Amino acid sequence: GAVVSQHPSRVICKSGTSVKIECRSLDFQATTMFWYRQFPKQSLMLMATSNEGSKATYEQGVEKDKFLINHASLTLSTLTVTSAHPEDSSFYICSARDPTSDHYEQYFGPGTRLTVT
Amino acid sequence: SQELEQSPQSLIVQEGKNLTINCTSSKTLYGLYWYKQKYGEGLIFLMMLQKGGEEKSHEKITAKLDEKKQQSSLHITASQPSHAGIYLCGADKGSGGYNKLIFGAGTRLAVHP
Numbered sequence: 712g713a714v715v716s717q718h719p720s721r722v723i724c725k726s727g728t729s730v731k732i733e734c735r736s737l738d739f740q741a742t743t744m745f746w747y748r749q750f751p752k753q754s755l756m757l758m759a760t761s762n763e764g765s766k767a768t769y770e771q772g773v774e775k776d777k778f779l780i781n782h783a784s785l786t787l788s789t790l791t792v793t794s795a796h797p798e799d800s801s802f803y804i805c806s807a808r809d810p811t812s813d814h815y816e817q818y819f820g821p822g823t824r825l826t827v828t
Numbered sequence: 829s830q831e832l833e834q835s836p837q838s839l840i841v842q843e844g845k846n847l848t849i850n851c852t853s854s855k856t857l858y859g860l861y862w863y864k865q866k867y868g869e870g871l872i873f874l875m876m877l878q879k880g881g882e883e884k885s886h887e888k889i890t891a892k893l894d895e896k897k898q899q900s901s902l903h904i905t906a907s908q909p910s911h912a913g914i915y916l917c918g919a920d921k922g923s924g925g926y927n928k929l930i931f932g933a934g935t936r937l938a939v940h941p
Binding site: 715717745753754755757760802804806816817818819820821822824 | 861863868869870871872873876916918928929930931932933934
């Protein structure tokens with residue numbers, strides 16, 4: 712299947728700083744990527760849809776000024792957590808659809824664990 | 829809004845036993861996905877079902893979508909410790925090709941040797 716990578720896999724930052732997470736589709740071009748967050752022992756919650764060349768679409772309750780998304784190319788989307796606080800500590804996962812697949816399978820990255828101290 | 833309910837929430841089985849995980853939607857499903865996740869890792873795509881009555885198998889895992897397209901089951905035959913993890917069902921929020929997925933709460937499976 713298609714491969715989606717994320718970097719970094721783990722990051723620890725101090726409260727008030729910003730952190731950037733990268734999501735890359737390695738063997739296909741993705742015009743649309745999705746960002747999720749997952750709290751311990753909970754399911755994935757969609758945060759936003761990242762669209763190549765245009766603004767991201769945020770889910771209700773997600774602060775767009777806090778979670779900045781940039782989809783600069785067909786293989787790269789970035790999520791920047793600005794002015795991070797301890798409550799932003801979570802597991803962030805991105806996904807992308809493979810447009811060449813018959814059924815638009817959605818492939819997920821390995822996730823990034825963010826800890827804000 | 830559409831919701832997905834998974835049952836059971838957790839499951840502990842002896843190695844070699846069969847098991848079934850269910851996923852029920854409050855609305856008709858356009859596409860139903862099954863993923864497996866190990867704690868702290870990404871999701872591994874297992875199968876996708878679209879048509880009512882569809883059934884797919886991969887190794888010892890079989891997934892079915894009912895005729896009404898509101899319920900799916902995931903069946904594991906002769907479970908092994910490698911099957912342990914969190915199983916998540918996800919559903920397309922719309923009928924197009926690039927829609928968001930919503931997820932059930934997950935089923936935590938432990939397989940004891």
